[in-house]
Amino acid sequence: MKIQFELNGAPTAVEATPMARLLDVLREDLRLTGTKEGCGEGECGACTVLIDGRAINSCLVPVVQVRGAKVQTVEGLARDGRLHPVQQAFVDHGGAQCGICTPGFVVAAAELLARDPQPDAITIREALAGNLCRCTGYQKIIDSVARTLSGDEEAAR
Amino acid sequence: MAGAGTTPDDPYIGRGFVRADGPAKVTGAALYVDDVRPRGCLYGATVRSPVARGRLKGLRRDPDFDWTDVVIATAADVPGENVIALMTDDQPVLAHDELRHVTEPVALVAAPTRDRALAAARHVEVLYEALEPLFDPLKAADNPIRIFGDDNIFSRLEMVHGDGLDGMAQAEAAGARLVRGSYAVGLQEQLYIEPQGMIAQPREDGGLTIFGSMQCPYYIVKALKRVLGHDRLNVVQAVTGGGFGGKEEYPSMVAAHAAVLALKTGRPIKLIYRRDEDLQATTKRHPAFMTYTTAVDPASGRILAADVDLLFDGGAYNTLSPVVLSRAILHALGPYAVPHARLNARMVATHTPPNGAFRGFGAPQVMFAAERHLDRVARAMGFDPVALRRTNLYRDGDVTPSGQRLFDVASLEVLDRALAAAEAPLPPSMVATRPGGGQAAGRRKAGRGLAIAWHGCGFTGNGEAALAGEADVSIDGHHVLIHTASTDIGQGTDSIFPAIVADVLGVDVQRVHNAPHDTADVPDSGPTVASRTAMVVGRVVEQAAHSLLDALRAEAQWPGAEDADFDTLLERRPSDAPLRVRARYEDAGAEWDPETYRGDAYPTYGWSCVVVDVEVDTDTGEVLYRRLVQATDVGKALNPVLAAGQLEGGALQGLGYATSEAVVLDDRGAMRNNRLTNYIIPTALDAPPMETILVEYPFAGGPFGAKGIGEIPHDVPAPAVAAAIEDATGAVLDRLPMTPEAVLDALEARETPAETPGAAR
Numbered sequence: 026m027k028i029q030f031e032l033n034g035a036p037t038a039v040e041a042t043p044m045a046r047l048l049d050v051l052r053e054d055l056r057l058t059g060t061k062e063g064c065g066e067g068e069c070g071a072c073t074v075l076i077d078g079r080a081i082n083s084c085l086v087p088v089v090q091v092r093g094a095k096v097q098t099v100e101g102l103a104r105d106g107r108l109h110p111v112q113q114a115f116v117d118h119g120g121a122q123c124g125i126c127t128p129g130f131v132v133a134a135a136e137l138l139a140r141d142p143q144p145d146a147i148t149i150r151e152a153l154a155g156n157l158c159r160c161t162g163y164q165k166i167i168d169s170v171a172r173t174l175s176g177d178e179e180a181a182r
Numbered sequence: 183m184a185g186a187g188t189t190p191d192d193p194y195i196g197r198g199f200v201r202a203d204g205p206a207k208v209t210g211a212a213l214y215v216d217d218v219r220p221r222g223c224l225y226g227a228t229v230r231s232p233v234a235r236g237r238l239k240g241l242r243r244d245p246d247f248d249w250t251d252v253v254i255a256t257a258a259d260v261p262g263e264n265v266i267a268l269m270t271d272d273q274p275v276l277a278h279d280e281l282r283h284v285t286e287p288v289a290l291v292a293a294p295t296r297d298r299a300l301a302a303a304r305h306v307e308v309l310y311e312a313l314e315p316l317f318d319p320l321k322a323a324d325n326p327i328r329i330f331g332d333d334n335i336f337s338r339l340e341m342v343h344g345d346g347l348d349g350m351a352q353a354e355a356a357g358a359r360l361v362r363g364s365y366a367v368g369l370q371e372q373l374y375i376e377p378q379g380m381i382a383q384p385r386e387d388g389g390l391t392i393f394g395s396m397q398c399p400y401y402i403v404k405a406l407k408r409v410l411g412h413d414r415l416n417v418v419q420a421v422t423g424g425g426f427g428g429k430e431e432y433p434s435m436v437a438a439h440a441a442v443l444a445l446k447t448g449r450p451i452k453l454i455y456r457r458d459e460d461l462q463a464t465t466k467r468h469p470a471f472m473t474y475t476t477a478v479d480p481a482s483g484r485i486l487a488a489d490v491d492l493l494f495d496g497g498a499y500n501t502l503s504p505v506v507l508s509r510a511i512l513h514a515l516g517p518y519a520v521p522h523a524r525l526n527a528r529m530v531a532t533h534t535p536p537n538g539a540f541r542g543f544g545a546p547q548v549m550f551a552a553e554r555h556l557d558r559v560a561r562a563m564g565f566d567p568v569a570l571r572r573t574n575l576y577r578d579g580d581v582t583p584s585g586q587r588l589f590d591v592a593s594l595e596v597l598d599r600a601l602a603a604a605e606a607p608l609p610p611s612m613v614a615t616r617p618g619g620g621q622a623a624g625r626r627k628a629g630r631g632l633a634i635a636w637h638g639c640g641f642t643g644n645g646e647a648a649l650a651g652e653a654d655v656s657i658d659g660h661h662v663l664i665h666t667a668s669t670d671i672g673q674g675t676d677s678i679f680p681a682i683v684a685d686v687l688g689v690d691v692q693r694v695h696n697a698p699h700d701t702a703d704v705p706d707s708g709p710t711v712a713s714r715t716a717m718v719v720g721r722v723v724e725q726a727a728h729s730l731l732d733a734l735r736a737e738a739q740w741p742g743a744e745d746a747d748f749d750t751l752l753e754r755r756p757s758d759a760p761l762r763v764r765a766r767y768e769d770a771g772a773e774w775d776p777e778t779y780r781g782d783a784y785p786t787y788g789w790s791c792v793v794v795d796v797e798v799d800t801d802t803g804e805v806l807y808r809r810l811v812q813a814t815d816v817g818k819a820l821n822p823v824l825a826a827g828q829l830e831g832g833a834l835q836g837l838g839y840a841t842s843e844a845v846v847l848d849d850r851g852a853m854r855n856n857r858l859t860n861y862i863i864p865t866a867l868d869a870p871p872m873e874t875i876l877v878e879y880p881f882a883g884g885p886f887g888a889k890g891i892g893e894i895p896h897d898v899p900a901p902a903v904a905a906a907i908e909d910a911t912g913a914v915l916d917r918l919p920m921t922p923e924a925v926l927d928a929l930e931a932r933e934t935p936a937e938t939p940g941a942a943r
Binding site: 052053057058059060061062063064065066068069071098099100102103108112113115116117118119120121122123124125126127128131145146147149150151153154155156157158159160161162163164165166167171 | 198200201203204205206207208209210211212213214216217219372373374375376377421422423424425426456457611612613614615616671672673674823824826827828830831832833834835857858859863865866867869871872874
């Protein structure tokens with residue numbers, strides 16, 4: 026069936042079986058491969074996307090559920106060729122190593138920062154507890170989110 | 183953060199320069215193997231043995247399944263030899279006679295979609311005659327059920343140091359006390375977040391291109407030459423989502439399977455493991471059973487002699503197990519000087535999935551035992567655990583069990599600096615627990631534990647000299663390319679090598695790049711393993727950069743060229759001819775006898791001290807991590823941000839090994855908890871705040887003094903946790919993992935104390 030939703034700010038229509046995983050529709054049909062699959066059962070968070078502003082594991086979402094919704098993937102975070110501040114912070118502060126979990130982390134972190142621009146360490150850890158990383162031990166990820174610049178600071182760079 | 187530009191006064195090395203692949207990874211643009219879909223590609227899937235041991239009788243296709251677009255391949259379709267060439271030729275590409283472990287690959291299918299391929303694989307039944315399996319490693323040697331050779335022993339090592347057991351007898355006669363303890367560790371999964379995956383693509387010349395997730399492109403070349411029966415192949419690394427040893431040797435299997443299907447179908451084949459399949463089928467860290475007896479001087483606490491017995495379970499095939507055992511025996515006494523020792527080690531075969539490379543490679547197993555044993559000595563003889571370590575730690579001029587004399591030993595400094603940092607309060611910005619704790623607070627006991635590691639960097643003995651790894655540097659217009667087989671698996675090689683070359687040439691690092699790790703182009707720099715890449719290959723790359731300058735100066739026909747800088751030489755080149763230079767690893771050759779295990783076991787050693795603060799929930803047995811401090815000798819931090827990040831990731835993998843990562847096998851030897859729901863790696867909430875102190879005792883053989891750091895952080899978090907649990911509760915745990923159930927058992931056993939708990943401070 027034809028499923029319409031907003032993807033990274035643009036209206037999108039895709040022909041898919043309703044129960045197809047959103048993850049597969051994004052990766053295989055729409056060729057947005059920044060969203061990763063690490064486990065396929067909602068444990069690792071590598072497939073995190075924002076659906077109407079909430080961080081969700083796209084491997085657990087049938088595509089029919091996003092009809093009419095706003096879906097944002099990692100590809101939609103950077104604007105006008107400029108990294109989202111949390112993406113820049115991951116680059117600057119060692120938040121990414123092998124990188125396979127990174128899209129999920131930056132999407133989840135972007136959601137956190139949208140509702141709490143200055144989270145403390147425990148708040149960051151709670152917000153990212155649904156995302157698994159095996160490389161960093163999380164400290165540099167926590168640091169990256171904590172040191173993400175606000176819009177004003179970003180403009181002053 | 184590092185700005186652009188470099189001069190001799192403002193080098194990249196030593197600064198937190200930004201990693202080259204950072205932007206691609208944070209935007210999702212980086213292409214991992216599953217992100218690539220070659221035109222016309224088919225999807226592969228693997229049919230696996232349902233039993234631990236059996237005689238293969240054939241395959242049965244479900245007659246009710248639609249097979250029209252499915253291709254099946256078996257051992258008969260392997261064009262060359264049916265063997266995964268590594269150390270010995272015992273492991274087949276596809277089983278053809280005897281099944282030796284559950285999940286062993288038996289057949290392959292290819293289909294137009296991934297779902298079709300997976301469904302087809304499920305509808306192929308493996309027919310077999312069941313045979314009695316052998317699971318218990320303690321009963322494997324000389325068991326009438328034969329798996330490997332005459333005795334089921336993959337390898338056996340013995341070392342005698344000083345007067346060996348005579349030294350033990352002499353010490354005992356002179357009044358030393360004997361302390362004996364047994365220690366055991368279980369399986370651990372590497373758990374790279376990206377599962378194994380490979381694409382095999384037919385080439386026009388009848389050969390193949392292999393593209394995928396891997397650490398060691400030339401391992402795959404070596405293996406596939408024999409599988410294919412020719413060498414018309416090239417292997418290209420995709421961006422790789424973690425390895426930790428799990429993508430050292432196993433990718434040769436995945437590549438061989440993709441290759442067999444690609445040759446049979448003539449189409450590109452994409453073979454990506456599901457997580458549950460990856461967990462059940464691929465290699466893990468070896469379980470080990472370890473017994474230590476030491477003679478200890480009751481007055482000084484000096485360890486005078488040691489007798490160590492190590493038994494490792496290799497699983498059904500040899501893989502790299504003999505090398506794992508080698509590293510285990512060489513690290514078995516931990517970072518402590520012992521004048522007399524005998525060490526015995528055996529690697530046995532069982533009908534379980536083969537174990538293989540995993541960060542630390544035998545060292546985390548034995549250093550758990552060594553550190554726990556020191557705590558046992560402290561407990562039994564009334565020593566303070568830290569003071570006991572201080573007494574026995576290696577110092578400059580001490581001699582290891584292989585007879586290697588040590589210099590520039592950082593053992594005491596890492597101990598002092600970790601202790602000092604742990605004494606300071608945790609910065610409020612790092613606190614990771616909410617105040618309060620309610621009812622749980624009363625039943626939680628706080629404790630601190632400490633452990634110390636040494637780790638040999640690079641290959642054992644004269645391995646590096648024998649391999650003679652190579653690296654090329656070339657000019658590409660205004661840019662410089664580095665050609666090596668040393669892959670970036672997250673540790674930052676694609677950023678570190680360019681920074682080394684940029685500093686040698688005095689150019690902006692933006693102009694220096696690692697060329698794609700494609701064996702059609704890069705020389706064999708050796709595998710990306712053994713804490714060797716930055717230290718060993720980094721040095722070769724550094725030499726290649728110097729050779730490039732030399733080559734430019736040699737072709738310059740103008741006065742003053744010998745002192746000119748790189749850009750001037752480049753501008754005034756007499757032609758645009760390609761320029762590519764090669765450097766090869768060279769050393770005088772270590773003094774090393776592989777028969778007796780005497781000599782210089784490693785080019786140098788790293789040193790590390792880990793201090794862990796825990797709270798133990800005495801009702802549930804849960805261990806909560808509150809803080810981890812490590813001080814680690816890295817030689818020279820080429821990039822402090824990347825170095826600390828690698829050390830912290832390794833330490834958390836070590837904490838998972840300590841308490842949560844239990845692999846449970848069913849009665850066929852198959853991993854029962856083969857999902858991320860029940861194989862538990864730490865989350866951001868489980869992980870403690872981590873402070874990392876980089877200690878720099880430079881190694882003259884490494885670039886800018888760097889040592890290998892990839893493995894050492896995994897070596898001793900687990901014994902530090904065990905010591906912390908003991909400090910908190912008095913419970914003694916000598917086996918890994920220390921699950922809540924195991925902690926509760928130890929808490930219960932504590933009620934009848936036979937020994938006095940020792941404080942670990």
